[in-house]
Amino acid sequence: MAKKFADLRAQMTPQAREQADEKTQTMLAEMPLHELRRARGLSQKMLAEALHVQQPSVAKLERRTDMYISTLRSHIEAMGGELEVIAKFPDGVVKINNFAELA
Structure with missing residues (x-):
């Protein structure tokens, strides 16, 4: 039982x-993008609708190991999040801000 x-x-x-x-x-x-999407309670179809693409495009994107920052930002924003790029060094971390205003 x-x-x-x-x-x-x-x-x-x-x-x-x-x-x-x-x-x-x-x-x-x-976590990988597909797990993040699931944790946010979204299906690939729901995310595809928010991104104005077809569901197979979301599946393909989630399998990629390399992509544009703008593509990743769009994906994260469609899930309701915000993307930050952080560089980690032994003596501290630095937030990279020249990607913040790309549209």
């Missing part, structure tokens, strides 16, 4: 719950 997640979580030690929460936050902070 299947158990409810809430019941299983209640049986976890506080330390195990904390570790699970940290793992969840890590997983939510980094």
Whole structure:
């Protein structure tokens, strides 16, 4: 018989719950585009309609490993987000702002 997640979580030690929460936050902070779309509750068809393209175009875009920043920005904005480009260095991070106003 299947158990409810809430019941299983209640049986976890506080330390195990904390570790699970940290793992969840890590997983939510980094994900491929198709998982991000799903997490936002959108189908490829819904996103295609927002982007004014056909559904196969969304599927193709989600499989790409290289794309224009403007293409990625449009995809993210269609999901209700905002794209920021961040460069990470050993001594800190820098937000790259010359892509902010591209249209």
